[in-house]
Amino acid sequence: MKYETVVGLEVHAQLLTQSKIFCGCSTKFGQAPNHNTCPICTGFPGVLPVLNKKVVEFAIRAGLATHCEIARWSRLARKNYFYPDLPKGYQISQYELPICTNGYIDIAVNMVVKRIRLTRIHMEEDAGKNIHDLRSDASLVDLNRAGVPLLEIVSEPDIRSAEEAGNYLRTLRAMLQYLEICDGNMEEGSFRCDANVSVRPEGTTALGTKVELKNLNSFKAVEKGIEFEIRRQIEALSDGGRLIQETRLWDPDREETRSMRTKEFAHDYRYFPDPDLLPVAIDEEWIDEIRASLPELPGARKVRLISQYDIPSYHAELLTNRKDVADYFESTLITHRNPTAIANWITGDLFRLLKDRKLDEKLYITDWPVQPDNLAAMVALIDQGKISGKLAKTVFEAMADSGSSPQEIIAEKGLEQVSDPESIEKAIDQVLIAHRKQVADYQAGNQKIFGFLVGQIMKATQGKVNPQKANEILKRKLTEGNKISATSGRKLD
Amino acid sequence: MNLAALTLHEAGEKLRKREFSAQDLTEAVFRRISETEEKLHSYITLSRDAALKEAKQADERLKSDTNPRSLLGIPIAVKDNFLTRGIRTTCASKFLENFIPPYDCTTVKKLRASGAIITGKTNLDEFAMGSSAENSAFFATRNPWDTDRVPGGSSGGSAAALAADQCIVALGTDTGGSIRQPAAFCGVVGLKPTYGRVSRYGIIAFASSMDQVGPMTKDVRDCALMLEAIAGYDPADSTSANRPVPQYSASLTGDVKDLRIGIPKEYFVSGIQPDVEQAVRTAIRQLERNGVAIKEISLPHTDYAVAVYYIVATAEASSNLARYDGMRYGHRAYAKDLTETYMLSRAEGFGPEVKRRIMLGTYALSAGYYDAYYLKAQRVRTLIKKDFDEAFKSCDAIIVPTAPTTAFKIGEKTQDPLRMYLSDIYTISANLTGLPAISLPCGFDSEGLPIGMQIIGKHFDESTILAIAYAYEQSTDWHKRKPNF
Numbered sequence: 001m002k003y004e005t006v007v008g009l010e011v012h013a014q015l016l017t018q019s020k021i022f023c024g025c026s027t028k029f030g031q032a033p034n035h036n037t038c039p040i041c042t043g044f045p046g047v048l049p050v051l052n053k054k055v056v057e058f059a060i061r062a063g064l065a066t067h068c069e070i071a072r073w074s075r076l077a078r079k080n081y082f083y084p085d086l087p088k089g090y091q092i093s094q095y096e097l098p099i100c101t102n103g104y105i106d107i108a109v110n111m112v113v114k115r116i117r118l119t120r121i122h123m124e125e126d127a128g129k130n131i132h133d134l135r136s137d138a139s140l141v142d143l144n145r146a147g148v149p150l151l152e153i154v155s156e157p158d159i160r161s162a163e164e165a166g167n168y169l170r171t172l173r174a175m176l177q178y179l180e181i182c183d184g185n186m187e188e189g190s191f192r193c194d195a196n197v198s199v200r201p202e203g204t205t206a207l208g209t210k211v212e213l214k215n216l217n218s219f220k221a222v223e224k225g226i227e228f229e230i231r232r233q234i235e236a237l238s239d240g241g242r243l244i245q246e247t248r249l250w251d252p253d254r255e256e257t258r259s260m261r262t263k264e265f266a267h268d269y270r271y272f273p274d275p276d277l278l279p280v281a282i283d284e285e286w287i288d289e290i291r292a293s294l295p296e297l298p299g300a301r302k303v304r305l306i307s308q309y310d311i312p313s314y315h316a317e318l319l320t321n322r323k324d325v326a327d328y329f330e331s332t333l334i335t336h337r338n339p340t341a342i343a344n345w346i347t348g349d350l351f352r353l354l355k356d357r358k359l360d361e362k363l364y365i366t367d368w369p370v371q372p373d374n375l376a377a378m379v380a381l382i383d384q385g386k387i388s389g390k391l392a393k394t395v396f397e398a399m400a401d402s403g404s405s406p407q408e409i410i411a412e413k414g415l416e417q418v419s420d421p422e423s424i425e426k427a428i429d430q431v432l433i434a435h436r437k438q439v440a441d442y443q444a445g446n447q448k449i450f451g452f453l454v455g456q457i458m459k460a461t462q463g464k465v466n467p468q469k470a471n472e473i474l475k476r477k478l479t480e481g482n483k484i485s486a487t488s489g490r491k492l493d
Numbered sequence: 494m495n496l497a498a499l500t501l502h503e504a505g506e507k508l509r510k511r512e513f514s515a516q517d518l519t520e521a522v523f524r525r526i527s528e529t530e531e532k533l534h535s536y537i538t539l540s541r542d543a544a545l546k547e548a549k550q551a552d553e554r555l556k557s558d559t560n561p562r563s564l565l566g567i568p569i570a571v572k573d574n575f576l577t578r579g580i581r582t583t584c585a586s587k588f589l590e591n592f593i594p595p596y597d598c599t600t601v602k603k604l605r606a607s608g609a610i611i612t613g614k615t616n617l618d619e620f621a622m623g624s625s626a627e628n629s630a631f632f633a634t635r636n637p638w639d640t641d642r643v644p645g646g647s648s649g650g651s652a653a654a655l656a657a658d659q660c661i662v663a664l665g666t667d668t669g670g671s672i673r674q675p676a677a678f679c680g681v682v683g684l685k686p687t688y689g690r691v692s693r694y695g696i697i698a699f700a701s702s703m704d705q706v707g708p709m710t711k712d713v714r715d716c717a718l719m720l721e722a723i724a725g726y727d728p729a730d731s732t733s734a735n736r737p738v739p740q741y742s743a744s745l746t747g748d749v750k751d752l753r754i755g756i757p758k759e760y761f762v763s764g765i766q767p768d769v770e771q772a773v774r775t776a777i778r779q780l781e782r783n784g785v786a787i788k789e790i791s792l793p794h795t796d797y798a799v800a801v802y803y804i805v806a807t808a809e810a811s812s813n814l815a816r817y818d819g820m821r822y823g824h825r826a827y828a829k830d831l832t833e834t835y836m837l838s839r840a841e842g843f844g845p846e847v848k849r850r851i852m853l854g855t856y857a858l859s860a861g862y863y864d865a866y867y868l869k870a871q872r873v874r875t876l877i878k879k880d881f882d883e884a885f886k887s888c889d890a891i892i893v894p895t896a897p898t899t900a901f902k903i904g905e906k907t908q909d910p911l912r913m914y915l916s917d918i919y920t921i922s923a924n925l926t927g928l929p930a931i932s933l934p935c936g937f938d939s940e941g942l943p944i945g946m947q948i949i950g951k952h953f954d955e956s957t958i959l960a961i962a963y964a965y966e967q968s969t970d971w972h973k974r975k976p977n978f
Contacts, residue, residue, distance in 0.1 A: 039596055043816040045589070046576045046598055046695040048730050078812050080858070082835055089815020141820065270858035272867060275701035275809055277731050 003199040003234045006207060007159035007226060008119075011172060013151045013182040014126065014190035015058045020147035021125045022049030022092065027149075029188060033131075033142040041147035043087030048276050051076070055149040056099070056280060058181040059123050060290050062151055063100030065179055065297055066118055070287055074099045076123070076277045080270045084141050085128035093124035093152075095271040099280065105155075105175065106299070107167045108317070116168050117156040126150050151182070157196065157207065162226040166219055169193060170321060174298045177323040183364075186218050193222055197229045199237065208233070209243040213257060215250045225250035229257050301326055309339035318347045324364045328372055335376030342379055349393065350375075353400055369403040370396070378406040385466055386410075387417050419466040424473055427465060431456045432477065442478055450474070496521035497658040498975070501567055501715040504661055508555060508566045515551035515566030518661070519544055519610055522568040526612070526659045532640055532978060534632045535654035537573045538581050539613035544568065547610045554608055563718045565608035570660035572651050573614035574621055575706075576695040577601050580611070584697045585619045585629035588817050588824045588842030598695020599727045600664065600706050607722055612660050615650025619844045620814065621671055621699045623647050624916045627907055628846045635903070636678060637976040638942050642900040645675030651709050652679035656976055662719055663709040668699050669802055670896070670920025672707045673932035677895035677945020680934045680974065682716045682962070683709045685920075687953045688927030689734035690720075692727030698813040700806035701732075703924040712972045713933060713963040717741035720955060736953065744956035745963040750784035752961060755888035759795040760919060766898040772936030772944040773894045776965060780892075783964050790888060792880040795922065797873050799914060802921040804857045804870035811854030817842060849910065878926045885951050890958055893919050895932040895945035919947060929955045933962045934971035943971070 020027055023040035040047040063070050077095035100121035106113050128146035132139045153172065159165050173191055176182035184191045193216050198208035213229055216222045228250075233243055248257040296304070302320040306313055320326045325346065332342050350370065353359075359368065366372075378395055381387045387395060387410065398409045410416050418424060431453060432439050442449035457470050496504070496518050504518055523541055530536060551566035558565065571577065574584045576594040578601075583589045597605065604611070618628035626634045626649025634649045636642040637657040644653040648665030652675035655663045665672040667685035676683025684707045691706040698704060708719030721742065726735040756777065761770055781787055819825035819838030826837030843851070857866035884891060896916055906913040923930040928949050935946035946965075950958035966972055 042821060044595070044822070045582070045584070045592070045697045045816070046594075048694050048732075050729060050731050080812050080815060082815065082818060084818075084820050084831070087816060087821065089818055090812050268860045270812070270855065270860075270863075272808060272812070272858055272863070275732075276698075 001238070002202040003230075003237070004202045005160050005162075005226075005230050006157045006198045006200060007161075007165050008157035008196040009155045009159065009165060009168060010194045010196070011153040011169070012126075012192040013062075013153060013176050013184075015055060015149040015151060015181055016183060017052060017054045017058065017149055019052060021052050021055050021123070021149035022147055025147065029190075031144055033140070034144060036144040037146070041087065042143050043089070049092060049274075051277060051280065052149065055123055056282070057290060058149075058179075059099045059121060059151055060282065060287060061179045061181055061294065062153070062176065063103065063121055064287070064291050064294060065175055066100075066103035066105055066121070066153075068100035068103030068118060068121060070282060071097060071099050071101065072282055072284075073097065074280045074282075076274045076280070077271045078274045081267050083127070083130075084139070085130050085143070085146065087128070087143060087146055091125060091127065092274055092277070094122035097279075098122035099282075105168065105171055107164065107171045109164055109167060114164070116158045116164075119154045119156050121151055121153050124150050124152055157198075162223040162230070165195065165226050166223045169219060169222060171298070174321050174323065178295055178297050178301075180295070180323075189217075192217075195222065195226055195229075197226055197233070198243075199230060199233045209245050211243070211245070211257075212247045213250060214247060214260065215252075217252070221250055221252055224252075224255060225257060228255065232257065298323075305329075309333070309343075311339050311343045315343040315347055318351075319343060322365070324366050328365045331372040332376045335373045336380040336383075338379055338383060341383070342375065345375060345379065345396075349396055353397075369401070370399045371403070374399055374405050381406055381410070385417065385419055387415065388463065388467060391415055391417065391463060415464065417466050418461060418464045419469060421469065421473065424465050424470055425477075427461050428457055428470065428474055428477060431460055439478065450478075495525075495658070497525040497661075499661060500711045501563065501662045501718055504567060505563050505565070505718075509561055511555070515548040515555065515610065516545065518566065519548040519568050519612075522612060522658075522660060525657070529637075529657050529659060529978075532635060533637060533653050533657055533659070534634050535615055535644075535650045535657065535659055536570070536613045537583055537585065537616050537629075537631060537650070540580050540611055541613075543580070544610050544612055551608045551610060562607040562722070564604060564722050566610065567608075567661050568610045568612045569604060570612050570615050570651055570654045570663040571601065572617055572648050572663070572665050574617060574666055574697040574699075575601055575614075575664060576697070577611065577614065580614060582614065582697070583631075584621070585617045585631060586842065586844070586847070587630045588839075590630070590824070592823055594695075596695065599692035599729060600723050601695070603723055609722075615648070615654055615663065617650055617671075618647035619847050620697065620810070621647040621666055621668055621704075622810070622846050622850055624670070624674060624913055625901070625903075625906065626650060626675070627903065628844060630844050633903055636900045636942075637978050638680060639900065639940070640978055641902055642942070643678065643903055645678030645896070645900060647671040647675075648683070648709065649675045649678075652676055652681055652683070655679065655681045655709055655711060657978070658975070662711070662715055664706065664723075665709045666696055666699075666704055666706050667920075667924065668703045668705075668806060669924050670917040672709060673920050673930060673945065673947060674896045674917060676709055676932045677934075677943065677947075678900040680943030680971070680976070681709055681711060682713055682931065682933045682972065683707065684716050684720060684931040684955070684959075685923060685929060686720060686724060686955055687734070687929040688924075689732050690724050690929070690953065690955070692725070692730045692733045694727055694729040698809075700809040701813060702809060703806060703927075705924070713931075713959060713966045714742060714745055716931065716962075717745055717959050720959075734953065739956055741956055741959050744960045746960065747964050747967050748784075749780065749961050749964040751786065752784075752890065752957065753786045753788060753888040754780065754961070755788055755790035755884050755891045757790050757792045757795065757884070757891060757893060759792050760893040764897050764915070764918075765894065766938065768936075768938040769894050769896070769898060769944050772938075773892070773946050776935040776946050777892055779968055780961065780965055783968060785961070788888060790884045790891065792877075792884060792922070794873065794877045794880050798877060798921045798925060799918055801870045801873045801877065802917070802925060803853065803914060804866050805874060805925070807850045807854030808857045808867050809854065811851045811858065814843075814847070814851055846910070874925050877922060881922070881926050881928060881949075889951070889954075890961055891949040893947050893949070895919060895947040899938045899940070899942035899944055923949055928952060929958060931958050931962050933966060934974075935965070935969070936971060937974075
């Protein structure tokens with residue numbers, strides 16, 4: 001029997017607000033443990049939450065960008081459970097009346113647009129962190145993250161493969177980055193994903209038994225985890241077995257999922273409206289104001305890049321997948337307008353380097369050592385014939401290492417291309433003299449020798465001569481054979 | 494002159510005239526405490542040293558301040574569920590026996606700014622859950638009118654301290670009658686303001702949708718002055734009302750002519766102690782002589798109030814008390830693993846009534862029961878609100894007894910929670926609806942125990958109920974009687 005995969009994703013996106021959702025504490029990452037805390041976010045007796053207006057604004061931005069209905073009236077609810085990283089013994093979230101419902105995101109699957117529906121987007125607070133491996137005799141709790149605002153973005157089970165799940169996540173992440181409400185950093189946990197995975201016989205419509213997959217800490221983990229889970233489920237069913245509804249954890253080292261808890265042990269969260277907070281009432285005017293302030297989103301930007309800069313669609317796609325990359329591209333063009341070459345450099349060498357150095361998940365490209373105006377200057381130097389494409393690669397590597405400008409690197413390393421005919425002629429003459437035999441062979445008809453001679457010229461000049469000009473001059477000199485031998489001979493004698 | 498026996502407005506006037514100093518007044522109050530505390534146990538924690546220091550500062554301000562505020566230099570007793578920076582705050586629970594708060598609640602912050610002097614923290618039922626102050630984890634407080642009897646609860650310590658002149662004014666909280674019922678039992682005035690009138694920030698939460706801070710005082714004028722000092726919008730409490738605070742004391746003119754007062758027939762039925770009913774009816778007649786118009790009204794859903802209250806209040810409490818987990822502050826039991834640490838910390842830290850209510854509330858919110866209990870209770874709560882909306886179309890205030898009986902004996906109801914819960918039967922509706930209500934003395938029963946009358950007003954119309962209470966008080970002298978113990 002053939003099976004169809006059914007996946008729905010729940011994404012938790014940390015919002016880029018200055019302060020936490022219910023108190024004035026900073027949301028800054030990487031502070032000393034429990035530095036960003038106060039009586040409110042540590043759940044002291046008597047404290048009360050006050051909703052951060054920015055969080056509501058960000059939720060509305062996300063909702064509008066994903067074609068959701070924005071609830072004019074929504075409620076915050078308490079989700080009750082005990083855990084040391086949850087100071088109040090409940091998480092303030094939303095339950096029966098979320099702020100956004102019924103949206104969608106379009107993703108590209110094999111060059112075809114596919115619509116993934118969104119069930120809901122709601123606001124909630126993050127929990128702190130339990131640290132178990134720092135001391136042998138105790139677990140420690142860091143509450144810096146407790147109360148940091150999150151959006152939970154829940155998709156319908158419209159995803160049909162691990163690859164689609166990856167596409168959906170990348171598209172959603174790009175969207176949130178464009179909206180400037182989430183940095184999308186999976187490694188630091190500001191963009192997290194749980195997957196509900198099930199399979200069903202092809203052609204049927206009822207949903208199979210679903211497994212909730214957790215600990216998916218990278219795009220790769222999401223894709224591999226879902227792939228593994230699909231395989232496991234199909235194998236179990238094909239063997240005549242049955243699946244149980246459970247939560248499973250992805251183990252990235254062993255590349256497998258294992259059971260965490262089954263349905264019988266599922267929590268009863270006892271949701272109820274939080275009596276400390278009033279309903280969130282949103283008026284039309286505010287929604288209109290936010291709608292008017294929405295930035296250009298990835299799809300629109302891609303279309304614009306293609307028409308404005310005449311670059312191929314696949315380049316535009318790669319460039320607009322991340323807002324920081326597209327911004328990088330466009331700022332480079334301000335200094336030197338060669339869109340095709342610059343798009344090539346970014347999607348080729350720059351992406352490769354980011355990947356090799358494992359910077360692609362960690363850093364904004366705009367923070368990266370090679371600044372846009374340096375890349376622009378380098379491409380300008382190529383276009384002016386001052387360095388060769390080959391030399392440029394060396395310059396590029398050096399820029400990435402040092403952050404210096406290409407001019408500085410060229411000067412420092414003496415890499416400037418030699419283009420004046422006189423110097424080139426001189427260099428060629430020396431090579432020809434040193435290789436009289438080969439010159440004679442060439443003149444006798446062995447055409448292959450030409451390439452060898454070019455190589456020798458490059459070697460002698462450390463690749464600095466303009467190859468086009470060197471070719472021209474070499475060809476001319478070889479056809480004027482005798483003259484060369486004569487002059488050279490004289491010199492040598 | 495016994496300075497401790499003065500009211501706020503009397504003492505304030507004399508302080509400003511420099512007839513005595515704030516230090517004299519504070520020392521008089523602490524003298525009174527040391528003479529009587531043995532018999533009453535009103536206070537959990539006394540703050541004598543800090544109080545005397547504050548009194549000294551108040552005296553400086555009295556000298557320099559050209560327009561001193563009414564509370565400047567006034568000793569005030571604070572219920573032990575208000576967070577007081579640097580002063581232990583236990584909520585009468587073993588769980589918080591050694592908890593010293595890192596911040597002041599908004600009300601205490603306001604009081605401190607106005608120069609009031611905190612004498613100490615008064616006893617209550619643990620986490621304000623109870624009607625007799627017997628559920629305190631530490632000791633029971635006794636009623637100054639009869640020390641074999643309870644002072645009422647949960648603000649029993651504040652009520653007893655006030656009746657016994659162990660303070661000039663006091664603060665309480667009221668979730669189901671916790672200010673008004675002890676005020677009635679101890680023969681003092683207690684006001685539960687409109688929900689949202691006074692900030693809840695820094696009050697240890699019991700049931701968030703009903704908890705409200707209010708004054709407990711020796712007479713109605715003091716009550717108005719205190720409310721002026723503590724009411725107002727607080728950006729730290731999303732449920733506090735952003736509307737101006739009237740000058741309540743200005744409404745105390747004695748003129749109540751043509752005000753319409755509703756008497757709900759459902760409140761004068763079986764279960765009410767005859768002398769209580771008689772005293773309240775006599776008081777109503779007195780008000781009629783003062784010029785108010787009396788009319789019978791109906792609040793048809795009254796019978797459901799207690800049931801609704803004990804579902805909503807316990808549901809909210811079960812969640813509010815989840816933070817007492819032994820992880821960050823308060824009691825922690827050392828156990829073999831996390832689950833056992835939670836279970837033992839809470840088993841040891843909470844008393845039986847608190848546990849009973851956490852279990853009730855947890856049940857009411859559980860999957861499969863939520864609709865039948867919590868949701869249905871909230872719907873009935875809306876019906877009760879509509880009853881009052883309807884009633885207030887034809888009257889300006891409603892008068893009922895504060896409690897069905899006078900103070901009962903210590904130990905009399907501790908084994909019977911349901912009977913104990915019924916002592917809140919007349920006060921609960923004001924919490925479910927958020928309406929303001931005041932209790933004031935209206936007589937004594939055959940055993941010489943005080944009886945309280947309750948006046949319920951429209952939302953944010955504290956002025957009217959204070960005006961009616963004041964007019965009545967002016968025609969009687971119940972509030973001037975002092976217990977002899």
